[in-house]
Amino acid sequence: MDLLNTLVDKGLRRELPTREEALAVLATSDDELLDVVAAAGKVRRQWFGRRVKLNYLVNLKSGLCPEDCSYCSQRLGSKAEILKYTWLKPEEATQAAAAGVAGGAKRVCLVASGRGPTDRDVDRVGKTIEAIKEGNEGVEVCACLGLLSDGQAERLRDAGADAYNHNLNTSEATYGEITKTHTYADRVDTVQKAHAAGLSACSGLIAGMGESDEDLIDVVYALRELDADSVPVNFLIPFEGTPLAKEWNLTPQRALRILAMVRFVCPDVEVRIAGGREVHLRTMQPLALHLANSIFLGDYLTSEGQAGQADLDMIADAGFEVEGAGTTTLPAHRSEATAAVAAAPAGGVCGSGSGAAPAAAGCGSACGGCSGHDAAPAQADAGEVRSDLVAVRRRGAGTDLAPNA
Numbered sequence: 001m002d003l004l005n006t007l008v009d010k011g012l013r014r015e016l017p018t019r020e021e022a023l024a025v026l027a028t029s030d031d032e033l034l035d036v037v038a039a040a041g042k043v044r045r046q047w048f049g050r051r052v053k054l055n056y057l058v059n060l061k062s063g064l065c066p067e068d069c070s071y072c073s074q075r076l077g078s079k080a081e082i083l084k085y086t087w088l089k090p091e092e093a094t095q096a097a098a099a100g101v102a103g104g105a106k107r108v109c110l111v112a113s114g115r116g117p118t119d120r121d122v123d124r125v126g127k128t129i130e131a132i133k134e135g136n137e138g139v140e141v142c143a144c145l146g147l148l149s150d151g152q153a154e155r156l157r158d159a160g161a162d163a164y165n166h167n168l169n170t171s172e173a174t175y176g177e178i179t180k181t182h183t184y185a186d187r188v189d190t191v192q193k194a195h196a197a198g199l200s201a202c203s204g205l206i207a208g209m210g211e212s213d214e215d216l217i218d219v220v221y222a223l224r225e226l227d228a229d230s231v232p233v234n235f236l237i238p239f240e241g242t243p244l245a246k247e248w249n250l251t252p253q254r255a256l257r258i259l260a261m262v263r264f265v266c267p268d269v270e271v272r273i274a275g276g277r278e279v280h281l282r283t284m285q286p287l288a289l290h291l292a293n294s295i296f297l298g299d300y301l302t303s304e305g306q307a308g309q310a311d312l313d314m315i316a317d318a319g320f321e322v323e324g325a326g327t328t329t330l331p332a333h334r335s336e337a338t339a340a341v342a343a344a345p346a347g348g349v350c351g352s353g354s355g356a357a358p359a360a361a362g363c364g365s366a367c368g369g370c371s372g373h374d375a376a377p378a379q380a381d382a383g384e385v386r387s388d389l390v391a392v393r394r395r396g397a398g399t400d401l402a403p404n405a
């Protein structure tokens, strides 16, 4: 297939595919799917070998958010019966993080619901970061606290944060249909603040919210433009009690095509399979490891994932290896660029990109008001309703039960 040969060549050269080429990946048929996975797998192996990075989520503050992101079980007015609690104490967060690190996680992602942190919240999270770093040598810490005000990214960096996550989630054109309480521009601004402070930028998307193929291409090209180091790809978990509860739009095949497209557009970036992995990829998860080089270990923010041991077994059975703490995730040309930004005097950053931080890596749901999927021949895009696979998290952070790691 000429398309796939072209995309592999471009991916190996870190050259941006055309929008038409990226759209064509999403439009491939199920008969072509294994060829698509094999092609994107070549690009993945060029930059990341057979390594899989494990990340561990710690939900520092759950639910009761004043924002109205319609995909999110923690949103204003959510009827989802999730765990709700205010800030974990640093020692509680450290204990949860240590379980993830013991399970093989290289990065701990500290996430808090809310529009954005107060300066006091930043102090609190700073203490937590220091405690985690002290107790777990070599661990990377990413903070995900919402929209940042001036100076907060620098304070998180000074406390030891390596990265900041804030997802763009969907295209600029459809953002207003998903969330009314803040804007796409607000999100871009926070990604740029994190990047300018020298934090590694983590920013991704949520697929399955009723968006069109063009919307998916728009957001992935925007992430490339922002130069995020990590791109979490969430697949909407349609939580009962949220506006997007009925949006079951994804099939395992569609999820694989989306991951392949992201790999071709962002070839040398950490592509992470985020929320919804088990729900939407199901038994096809091992194939997705040929596309993404990173996953979350264990549970998500408000929902349960498969057992941490099942994650490890899957990686080994598929012929991949867990990335060790001594290995640099990103290819040298990217990691050196991030280090140079971190070392630059304040304000001396930027260029074409920056990192974004995951706003809510685990939340997901769909936009009832968005335009439908593009009709693609020879493939089924409507997903089966599998609410039986959505389990609200009842263990780990904020409970008395041991975390899943």
Ligand code: SF4
Residues within 6 Å of the ligand: 065, 066, 067, 068, 069, 072, 073, 074, 075, 076, 112, 113, 114, 115, 146, 359, 360, 363
């Ligand atoms: S995604 Fe974040 S900001 Fe939006 S409702 Fe959920 S917790 Fe709040």
